Amino acid sequence: MITKKAKRMLALLDRATTLWHIPVVGRDKGRVIRGLIERHECTRGIEIGSLLGYSAILIASAMPPRGRLVCIEANEFLGWLTQANTREAGLGPKVKVVTGDALRVLPLVSGRFDFAFIDAAKPDYLDYLRQLEPKLLPGAVVVADNTGASFRREVKPYLDYVRDPAGRYTSREYDFDDDAMEVSVRR
Ligand SMILES: C[S@@+](CC[C@H](N)C(=O)[O-])C[C@H]1O[C@@H](n2cnc3c(N)ncnc32)[C@H](O)[C@@H]1O
Numbered sequence: 001m002i003t004k005k006a007k008r009m010l011a012l013l014d015r016a017t018t019l020w021h022i023p024v025v026g027r028d029k030g031r032v033i034r035g036l037i038e039r040h041e042c043t044r045g046i047e048i049g050s051l052l053g054y055s056a057i058l059i060a061s062a063m064p065p066r067g068r069l070v071c072i073e074a075n076e077f078l079g080w081l082t083q084a085n086t087r088e089a090g091l092g093p094k095v096k097v098v099t100g101d102a103l104r105v106l107p108l109v110s111g112r113f114d115f116a117f118i119d120a121a122k123p124d125y126l127d128y129l130r131q132l133e134p135k136l137l138p139g140a141v142v143v144a145d146n147t148g149a150s151f152r153r154e155v156k157p158y159l160d161y162v163r164d165p166a167g168r169y170t171s172r173e174y175d176f177d178d179d180a181m182e183v184s185v186r187r
Contacts, residue, residue: 002034006061009089013054024054025119025145029181032174033117033143036183037062040141042115045069048102048128049120051078053085059117060091069095070109072102074120106131113137119145122154126161133168140186147173148180158182 002010010030017024025033036042037059043066045059050073060069071086073079079099086095098105102120106128114137118128125144136142142162147155162171162184171184 002061003090005088005090006057009085010054010057010061013052013057013085017052017054022052024051025058028176029145029174030055030058032181032183033058034062036141036143037115040114040139040185042141043067044111044113044137045115045117046109046113046132046135047071047117047119048106049073049118050082050097053082053089055117055119056082056086056095056097057089057091059115060086060094061089063094065094067094070111070113071095071097072105072109072120073097073099074101075099102128103131109135111135114140116140116142117145118142122146122151125155125158129158129161136186138186142169142184142186144182144184146179147182148176148178150179155182 043063047056050056050071056071071082073082076099079097083097112135116132118125162169168187169184174181
């Protein structure tokens with residue numbers, strides 16, 4: 001159950017990001033993400049690309065109190081902001097932010113994960129996933145944002161990989177008007 005503090009912080013960020021057209025995952029996709037985390041009972045999450053911490057708050061608050069989320073953000077200021085905003089949302093103990101390029105940082109991250117959210121450089125989605133793969137638990141849910149028309153060409157190698165019927169995932173697309181999100185479950 002989402003706490004009042006986290007709900008308040010999400011509402012505040014919702015207003016600010018809408019006003020300033022800041023590309024966060026948003027409410028509609030957020031609802032699907034929360035549902036996936038709850039249904040699959042995910043407790044070990046990793047996020048690639050955090051911006052202001054909107055999706056981090058969404059993910060961490062959907063997990064039970066013992067849940068943990070590692071956020072990887074390339075920009076130092078945005079990494080700091082993500083940590084500050086998640087703390088303000090009452091999620092400080094659940095969220096750890098690592099600043100750096102995910103392709104360099106991922107090999108150094110320890111632990112295994114049952115949830116991953118990929119939302120950084122679109123052409124690198126497949127490389128992120130390949131780096132993450134050894135750390136994914138069976139049944140892990142991997143969500144890739146912005147796989148709709150605008151970035152279709154950039155994310156095509158990723159989509160081909162997760163949709164391969166002989167591959168490692170069961171994958172489906174969620175459509176949201178002008179964009180889409182790919183949800184893949186590790187077999
Ligand atoms: C679309 S925003 C993320 C939005 C966020 N997930 C949300 O919904 O609230 C993309 C973020 O990815 C970060 N980024 C881009 N390339 C990256 C990389 N190689 N490693 C880590 N973060 C990266 C950017 O600095 C930016 O903050």
